[in-house]
Amino acid sequence: MTILLLGAQGQLGWELGAALAPLGRVLHLSRREADLSNLEALAALVRKTAPRVIVNAAAHTRVDQAEAEPELAHLINAEAPGLLAELAGETGAWLVHYSTDYVFDGAKDGPYTEDDAPAPLNVYGRSKLAGDELIMKSGCRHLIFRTSWVFAGEGKNFPRSILELARLESSFSVTADQFGAPTSVELLAAATALALNLALRGADDLSGLYNLTAAGSVSWHQYAVYVVRRAGELGWGLSAAPERIAPRPADDGGRAAKRPANSRLATAKFARAFGLAPPPWQYYVDRLLWTWTRQAGTAHLAAPKRLLGLKFIPPMNDSPKTP
Numbered sequence: 001m002t003i004l005l006l007g008a009q010g011q012l013g014w015e016l017g018a019a020l021a022p023l024g025r026v027l028h029l030s031r032r033e034a035d036l037s038n039l040e041a042l043a044a045l046v047r048k049t050a051p052r053v054i055v056n057a058a059a060h061t062r063v064d065q066a067e068a069e070p071e072l073a074h075l076i077n078a079e080a081p082g083l084l085a086e087l088a089g090e091t092g093a094w095l096v097h098y099s100t101d102y103v104f105d106g107a108k109d110g111p112y113t114e115d116d117a118p119a120p121l122n123v124y125g126r127s128k129l130a131g132d133e134l135i136m137k138s139g140c141r142h143l144i145f146r147t148s149w150v151f152a153g154e155g156k157n158f159p160r161s162i163l164e165l166a167r168l169e170s171s172f173s174v175t176a177d178q179f180g181a182p183t184s185v186e187l188l189a190a191a192t193a194l195a196l197n198l199a200l201r202g203a204d205d206l207s208g209l210y211n212l213t214a215a216g217s218v219s220w221h222q223y224a225v226y227v228v229r230r231a232g233e234l235g236w237g238l239s240a241a242p243e244r245i246a247p248r249p250a251d252d253g254g255r256a257a258k259r260p261a262n263s264r265l266a267t268a269k270f271a272r273a274f275g276l277a278p279p280p281w282q283y284y285v286d287r288l289l290w291t292w293t294r295q296a297g298t299a300h301l302a303a304p305k306r307l308l309g310l311k312f313i314p315p316m317n318d319s320p321k322t323p
Helices: 011-023 039-049 070-091 123-138 158-168 185-199 220-233 268-274 281-296
Strands: 002-006 025-029 053-056 094-100 141-147 172-175 208-211 245-248
Touching (some): 002 011, 002 039, 011 025, 039 070, 070 094, 070 141, 094 123, 123 141, 158 172, 158 220, 158 281, 172 220, 185 268, 208 268, 220 245, 220 281
Parallel strands (some): 002 053
């Protein structure tokens, strides 16, 4: 079985490459090798490779930049997924696609379900919603996973930024009135592989849209406090203590795109359909911090470059704490 993985060099794509490997032959294609802004070339590629599964981990994800280039965002986030859906429908292939909490305006008090009416606040959200709708209307067999607050061990992420601040500053403030569930690419990749494996066994009724995030919810401020506290417990020498991180109201800071205040997504539908229960958000944040701790404390491993300046004090034990 051939699995065509688009965006294979991205944070999510990289994890998917490993998670999907036991299911079949994975064709790893980067954004340059499979350009979603070139629909003609994309169609030719899909027809040539004739995959049984198309996994689209590529997208235009620069939220503020999308405000200045809405046509490009719509092309990559809507038209390209719509084309992939058409091609999947022609051959009976499965299409796996990833959506976002940004399809909602964040005005709801509780977690959003798959049945809640979308109301995106920005170009990025509108383009992603258009892609979701084109896939669902196509009639192809699909798994759309709507997620939020995604992070990975490499590249830019919230924990890395907070640790940098906590190293340089003795106190700082973080937004306290926006809520979501920090979700690791490891979780998304593992859940995708498990769900897809079940769907491929002839369970066509599983085709649909699912919210998929870690369990629980937290504000950005609570998230920052947790990261600094856990890093301190693991022996990181930081200038700021958890209690010196002050809460503050959301401020767009001159950013072009508005963000939803509530990014919480209910995952009960996913749990019922696939028999999988995502772990609490703290689990993968702890794994991330423990990985960085080991890298920083082991000479032959390369610590993330932006963390090289952190003073490291070896922890008292050699096992990470659970949430």
